[in-house]
Amino acid sequence: MILAFEMTWTGTTHAPGNSAMLQTVALACPDQRIRVFADPTHLRELQRDPALTGYGHVAFSPIELSPHYRGKTHIVSARRFRQELATIRAGLAAAPRDEDCLILLLSATPTAIFAASLASRFSGSSRRRVGVQVVLHGNLNEIAGWRPRNPLTRAFDLRSALVAPHPELLRFTVLEEGIKDALGALLPAARPRTDVLPLPINTAEIPERPDTTLQAPVRIGFVGQATAAKGIDFFLDVARDFKARFGDRIEFYLVGRAMPGSDIAPFSVLAHPVTTDHLSRAEFVERLAKLHYVFLPFREGYYNLSASGALLDAMTWLKPVIATKLPLVEHVFARFGDLGYMCEGDAGMRRALEEIMTAMDAGRYARQVEGLKRARESRTPEALARDYRAILDRHFGGLLLEPGMPRKAA
Secondary structure, eight states: OEEEEEOSOOTTTTHHHHHHHHHHHHHHOTTSOEEEEEOHHHHHHHHTOHHHHTOTTEEEEEOOOOOTTTTOTTSOOHHHHHHHHHHHHHHHHTSOTTSOEEEEESSOOHHHHHHHHHHHHHHOOSSOOEEEEEEOOGGGGGGGSOOOSSHHHHTTSHHHHHHSOOOTTEEEEESSHHHHHHHHHHOGGGGGGEEEOOOOOOGGGOOOSOOOOOOSSEEEEEESOBOGGGTHHHHHHHHHHHHHHHGGGEEEEEESOBOTTOOSGGGGGSSSOOOSSOOOHHHHHHHHHHOSEEEEOOOTTGGGSSOOHHHHHHHHTTOOEEEEOOHHHHHHHHHHOOSEEEESHHHHHHHHHHHHHHHOOHHHHHHHHHHHHHHHHHTSHHHHHHHHHHHHHHHSTTOSOOOOSOOOOO
């Protein structure tokens, strides 16, 4: 039996990614019952996806999340730990005592990792083995940042959680090959416990419309929240420069929103009004669908230890990228070929955009779209289910039975 816990996020946050991950698990383990534990608002979002609810062996159970330091995963909280431990133990208690279980943490605070580790020790027996799989997201960057000064608290932060002497059947999952490399460089002791399962796409958003062809106006989009850390200032500088030079032949879009308190004036160069209001997924997709290129001015640091939702959106919607050369970009280019422009720093991104506007090479653009199709196909839950099954078989000692053919509810 698989017990999947989302004890960090509510509502729509991480819902598309969690749904795709659970679909991957359901396909990989069709003979296992899967129970998903999450806040009621998050469960509602998951259950709106028919691609997930169509699996008859997936069930949903509401839980109450800890109110302490909600969303602040870097803070070590004893009160949050107690609730996380109680939630996991309750899930295990409801499972048959003679049935092996896999605890799947869809996201995790450091205390949730210790809670799952402890619960697996308590609940394991000669009749039942319990494994733990921890999915690490952007909060993995906490290992390179601030740490508590109190030595007791410090012993339970994320850096400590990744190198603690956990049971053998506790493993970590990162979402890109480059992230495993970066994690291994910072914490070599964590590398042997770490597996890679690429971030899956949301198949419900695969477009049915024909591929975009390269023609004027060329539409360039910044995807995600418009923050300085993600390079919005550079994007707006480029937009002003290229609009002055190429006029109506080029347009720039923000597929996201400006952050509350931002000065909206610099955004006037874009082809649409910008607000600080939340952008609905429908509006997000409408803007994304118009683009020719997704502009990804990744900065050294955060994206060395985090997957990029914007890069995944580019794959899903077959939008070639203009991206900074970081390991997560290098890995997908190395595997799938020309997916756009992999650039050395800001100057390289300007040169790439100059080449696009002067060459207008529709043939190369079409080849880039074909490369993205191959990348997208590798990120579907169906494709990743094989990789996930291989991880279970290789590292979890036959904890879960070999699957048969996947069956979906009628």
